[in-house]
Amino acid sequence: MSSEPTKILLNEDEMPRQWYNIQADLPAPLPLPLGADGNPIKPEDLAPVFPMNIIEQELSTERWIDIPEPVLDILSLWRPSPLYRAKRLEQALDTPAKIYYKNEGVSPAGSHKPNTAVAQAYYNKEFGIKYLTTETGAGQWGSALAMSCKLIGIACKVYMVRISFEHKPFRKVMMNTWGAECIPSPSDTTEVGRRILAKQPDTPGSLGIAISEAIEEAVQREDTRYSLGSVLNHVMLHQTVIGLEAQKQFAKIGETPDIVIGCAGGGSNFAGISFPYIHDNINGSDIRIIATEPEACPTLTRGPYIYDSGDVAKMTPLLAMHSLGHGFIPPAIHAGGLRYHGMAPLVSHVLEHGLIEASALPQTECYKAALLFAHSEGFIPAPETSHAIAQTVREANRAREEGKEKVILMNWSGHGLMDLQGYDAFMSGKLEDYPLPEELLKQSLAAVKDHPKI
Numbered sequence: 001m002s003s004e005p006t007k008i009l010l011n012e013d014e015m016p017r018q019w020y021n022i023q024a025d026l027p028a029p030l031p032l033p034l035g036a037d038g039n040p041i042k043p044e045d046l047a048p049v050f051p052m053n054i055i056e057q058e059l060s061t062e063r064w065i066d067i068p069e070p071v072l073d074i075l076s077l078w079r080p081s082p083l084y085r086a087k088r089l090e091q092a093l094d095t096p097a098k099i100y101y102k103n104e105g106v107s108p109a110g111s112h113k114p115n116t117a118v119a120q121a122y123y124n125k126e127f128g129i130k131y132l133t134t135e136t137g138a139g140q141w142g143s144a145l146a147m148s149c150k151l152i153g154i155a156c157k158v159y160m161v162r163i164s165f166e167h168k169p170f171r172k173v174m175m176n177t178w179g180a181e182c183i184p185s186p187s188d189t190t191e192v193g194r195r196i197l198a199k200q201p202d203t204p205g206s207l208g209i210a211i212s213e214a215i216e217e218a219v220q221r222e223d224t225r226y227s228l229g230s231v232l233n234h235v236m237l238h239q240t241v242i243g244l245e246a247q248k249q250f251a252k253i254g255e256t257p258d259i260v261i262g263c264a265g266g267g268s269n270f271a272g273i274s275f276p277y278i279h280d281n282i283n284g285s286d287i288r289i290i291a292t293e294p295e296a297c298p299t300l301t302r303g304p305y306i307y308d309s310g311d312v313a314k315m316t317p318l319l320a321m322h323s324l325g326h327g328f329i330p331p332a333i334h335a336g337g338l339r340y341h342g343m344a345p346l347v348s349h350v351l352e353h354g355l356i357e358a359s360a361l362p363q364t365e366c367y368k369a370a371l372l373f374a375h376s377e378g379f380i381p382a383p384e385t386s387h388a389i390a391q392t393v394r395e396a397n398r399a400r401e402e403g404k405e406k407v408i409l410m411n412w413s414g415h416g417l418m419d420l421q422g423y424d425a426f427m428s429g430k431l432e433d434y435p436l437p438e439e440l441l442k443q444s445l446a447a448v449k450d451h452p453k454i
């Protein structure tokens with residue numbers, strides 16, 4: 001074992017005090033969200049759903065935005081997060097590459113999601129909001145928001161996709177422990193929910209349905225707003241603390257990454273690690289930046305760049321994004337957080353402009369990489385995170401074949417201790433790969449063929 005450090009740590013006072021807003025540096029302006037009438041929406045149109053201070057942030061093109069002190073104060077419970085050198089993984093792979101990972105699994109909820117949940121709860125409270133609604137798929141976002149609302153001091157209600165609600169009872173207990181209410185979606189407490197239940201009483205639910213329910217409840221009360229854990233510009237912004245810290249950590253050891261890798265569901269942890277490095281590339285660096293996704297839900301690699309809505313009931317504006325179609329029902333792969341039909345407009349945009357690459361991976365390759373990681377580094381990664389690890393393994397193998405000492409940085413978006421069923425299925429040989437059939441993609445896209453063109 002070399003004498004180089006295993007963990008590169010920052011002091012609390014070295015935490016970034018501003019977020020990086022990539023909207024200041026895009027090669028072309030981000031296409032505007034459209035209303036149902038096909039015209040660009042106005043900030044007021046979003047006011048029943050989000051507080052105005054967050055809407056302003058969503059539209060801001062200022063490059064650096066101050067992180068409020070009370071947010072920094074809560075983030076300091078686990079930030080700065082450690083940057084690890086994965087020496088044992090390097091040895092296991094017999095690669096000349098240096099592998100680093102940013103461990104976002106150290107937050108109280110176990111993933112990167114509290115980075116934005118704390119900020120969103122804070123801005124809502126500042127605006128006078130008493131109650132937040134949201135949806136959750138696998139439960140990570142619901143837990144992150146529940147924890148953040150409790151620390152900030154507002155109430156929280158989570159609509160959890162029914163199939164996960166039934167399969168992951170401990171996620172609900174986690175949310176309850178942090179004082180939030182969690183109910184299965186579709187529920188009989190909303191119009192949308194009742195309509196879907198009437199047609200399909202035994203539906204497993206979907207993220208798209210749960211979003212519709214959470215928005216419906218939020219817009220009905222003056223003191224209530226809705227919160228989204230990924231996809232939107234302000235969420236990408238809040239996550240940039242990850243990459244900004246990584247840059248300071250690399251500066252400490254006099255190194256810079258050649259390759260930056262993150263998994264992408266809605267795009268937030270990927271944006272968090274990569275946008276500050278895209279900023280470097282715009283200013284002359286030459287870093288390869290790769291977003292990875294499941295081949296069962298291949299939004300970036302096979303979804304067209306179109307205007308589509310973020311939910312099933314089309315309550316959200318039309319967003320310019322890579323999408324598999326808002327009615328897409330994803331196959332039941334274990335990386336629950338990577339099963340969304342769309343992708344953040346900002347991540348979609350930087351892919352369109354050639355600033356990043358995208359890669360789709362089979363789930364068995366990902367679990368194999370996750371086990372190799374657990375066997376060498378100890379930590380058990382979230383199934384989502386395993387998609388970043390599998391790509392890292394591919395790049396480390398290529399470095400060996402080419403005899404090059406590449407420096408790889410991956411975002412380790414969360415731990416898998418609440419998501420062990422997938423490991424169980426993989427280790428007992430029950431997991432199969434599921435490349436999305438072309439026919440299913442065609443069917444899903446047929447429903448959005450009349451949407452406005454970008």
Ligand SMILES: *Cc1c(COP(=O)(O)O)cnc(C)c1O
Pocket residue numbers: 111112113140141229230231263264265266267268269270337338382384385413414415
């Ligand atoms: C939610 C989640 C993801 C996917 O969401 P993004 O917005 O794409 O980051 C990835 N990893 C973990 C651990 C998650 O909880």
